Amino acid sequence: MEKGFNKGEIGHIRKDGTVFPTHMTTVTLKDENGNPIALSVIATDITDRELAQEALRESEEKYRAVFDNTGTATIILEEDTTISLTNKRFEELSGYSAEEIEGKMNWTDFVVEEDLERMKKYHDSRREKGQEVPTRYEFRFIDRKKQIHNIFLEVEVIPGTKRSVASLLDITEQARNIEQIKRSSNLINALREVGLGLVSKLDVDELLEDVVLHAVDLVNGVGGSISVLDPERQVLKMGGQIGFESIPEDTTIKRGEGLIGQVWAKREMILIEDYEAWEDHAPQWVDHIGHRAAIGIPVMREGEILGVIEIFRESDKPFSEEDAWLLEMFANQAAVAIYNANLFNFAERRLKRLQALREIEQAISGSLDLRITLDILVDRLIKCLEVDAVAILLYHSALQTLEFITGSGFRSNAPRHTSLRIGEGYTGRAALEREIVHIPNLTLETVKFEQAKLIRQEEFVAYFGVPLITKGEIVGVLEIFHRSPLDPLPEWIDFLNTAAGQAAIAIDRLNLFNGLERSNMDLNRAYNDVIEGWARALELRDRKTEGHSRRVEELTLAIAKKMGIEKEKLAHIRQGALLHDIGKIGIPDSILQKPGKLTEEEWEVMKKHPIYAYEVLNQIDHLKPALDIPRYHHERWDGSGYPEGLKGKEIPLAARIFAVVDVWDALRSDRPYREAWPDEKALEHIKEESGKHFDPRVVEVFLEILGGE
Structure with missing residues (x-):
C-alpha cells in the first residue's frame, strides 16, 4: 500500500472550551492501485513546548537588557580574541560603536603594550583544563583618543564554550586618588616614625640635632638650623645646625632679625625664593645662605614660641606648598618633643636640686x-x-x-x-x-x-x-x-x-x-612637700589622674603596716607611692592626654614610663629605696606584666601592695573613656584578679582592711 504524509500545528478545543496547540501528523493509506483507502491522524499536545519557547524568548530579551544595562562596560570574547558582542557602556569607554567593534576588533587592540603579554597568557590559559588563572585583575586600557584608563577587569569563561564574558570598570579616578592617598599616607607614616623617634629623645642637645637632620631630609634641603627661645634673655639661641660654616654655638638672634627673627616676631611661616634678594635679610647671614631659597617655621606649643626651624636649598628648587605643609606638621611634632625634653630636663633639675638639698641637709646634721x-x-x-x-x-x-x-x-x-x-x-x-x-x-x-x-x-x-x-x-x-x-x-x-x-x-x-632636731624636722617637711608638690605637678599634667597619688598613699601604707613591713621602710614606700608615675614625664602629651584608646605604637611608648622612672630616680641616692613601686607596679603576679615580666615573689612586696591599691583607685575614678566603677564592681574585679594580676596574700590583707572600714 502507498502512503501520503502531512504534518503541521493546529489548535484544538477541549471539552471546557479552551483552545490548546497540537502538532498534527496525517498519513493517507492507499491500495496497490494508488487509491486512498484510509486516513491515519496523530495529534500531539505541544502546550508545554510552546510555553518553554516563549519563556526562552523572554529570557533572551531579559538577558540582553541586563547585558546592555549592567552599569559596567561588558563584552563577549571569542577564543581568537575577537569581540563578538558589546554593550553601550563599552562603546562609551572605548569611543567606538558596536558596528565598528563586533566581529571586527580584538580585545588586544585596547591593551597597553606593557600589559599585553600578561593578558594574552591569561586568555590562553583560561581555556585550558586544569589551569588556575586570575579572574579579577587590573590593566591599562587605550581608548580611541589614545587616552589611558586604569581598568578593573572581571572575566569568566562561558560554561561549555571557548567564549568568555568580561566586565570592565574604569577606576582611573580611584587609582589617582589612591596614589595620592598612598603618598599622603607615606608622608604621614614618615612623620609619625620621625615623631616617635623625637619624643624618645630626652637630651635636648641630641634632640635639636635630630630635629634639624629630619627637617632637612624631609624636604631635601641642603642645610638648616633650629634656634630655641631663651625665656630669661628673650633671644633665640642657635641649637642644632647643618650646612652653616663658622657659626658659633652661642649665636643669638633678636626678635625681627633676619628670617629667624621675623618668623619669631610674626609667629607664622615665611617662604623666600632668594634670601639675599629678600628685603628683610640679615647681612650677617647672607654669606651663609646667599641666593638660596629659604623657609622659616615657628615651633609652637599652646600658642607659645619654643623656637624656629630654618631650612634652605638651591634657588632653582623653591619650597612648595607640600614642603610647607610637611614642615609645619613636623614643627608640631618637634614642639611636642622639645617641650617634653624641656619638661624632663626641668624635672631632672628639680631632682638634682632636691638631691643637693638632701646632701646639704646631711652635711648640716652630720x-x-x-x-x-x-x-x-x-x-x-x-x-x-x-x-x-x-x-x-x-x-x-x-x-x-x-x-x-x-x-x-x-x-x-x-x-x-x-x-x-x-x-x-x-x-x-x-x-x-x-x-x-x-x-x-x-x-x-x-x-x-x-x-x-x-x-x-x-x-x-x-x-x-x-x-x-x-x-x-x-x-x-x-x-x-x-x-x-x-x-x-x-x-x-x-x-x-x-x-x-x-x-x-x-x-x-x-x-x-x-x-638641731627642730631644724631637721623642718627640712624633712620641706623635702616631703617638694615630693608632694612634684606629685601634684605630675597630676596637673595628666588631669585624669588628679588626686590619685594622695589617695593611694594612705591605703598603701595601711596594707604595708598590716603586712609587717618595718617602720623605717614605710617612708620609702610613701615616697614610691607619691612618685609612682614619675616616669610619665617622659611620655608626650599627645599620648598621655589622649581621650580614646591608644594605638599599638602609642601603647609601646606608654609602657616605657616605669623605665623612665628608674632612669630618673636611680640617679638620686636618697630615692633609690623608693624605686620598687615606680619601677615594678605594672608587673603582674602571673608574669604577664611589664617592664620586666617578673612573676610571683620576684616582684618586690611594695610593688605588689601598690598594684592592688593603684587598680582599686583607678577603677573607682572617672576617666575620659569611661565612668567610675561602683565599689562593688571594683571589689569583684580585685577578687577575680587574685593569683593572676595580684598577690593573693596582698588581696587578702586589702579585703581585711576594707572590711574593717
Missing part, C-alpha cells in the same frame, strides 16, 4: 664644722643654679658687720677680705631690708658702692643678695654672682630661697646646737 657645711652648700649652688660664683657672709651682731666666711668661683682672693657694715653696698642692703636684692645687669648701674672694684675685676654682670634669716634674726647674706645677665625663672628663685634657708639653718645650728 658635721659640727660650719665651714665644711657651707662649702658643700656653695658647691651645690654653683652646680644646680649654673652660676659663676657664690659667697656667704656671716653677720656679727656685736660689730654690726657682715664678714666673708666661704665662697667659690672667684678669680682672686679679694672677696675673702670682704667686711661690710649693715646697709653698705648691695650685700648690706639685703641684710638691712631683709629682702632679696637682684641686679640683673651690673654694667647698667650708676650708683657707686663698696664692691664696685671687685665686681669690675671679676667681670661680674649679674648679682643676687639673699638675706639669711632664722627665727626672725639676720645671721648672714648669701651672694650669687654671674658673668652674664641673669633673669632666672621662678623655680630657680625658689631653689635659691630654699638653699638660703638651709644656709641660715646651718649657721643657726652651729650657733644654737640645741635647735
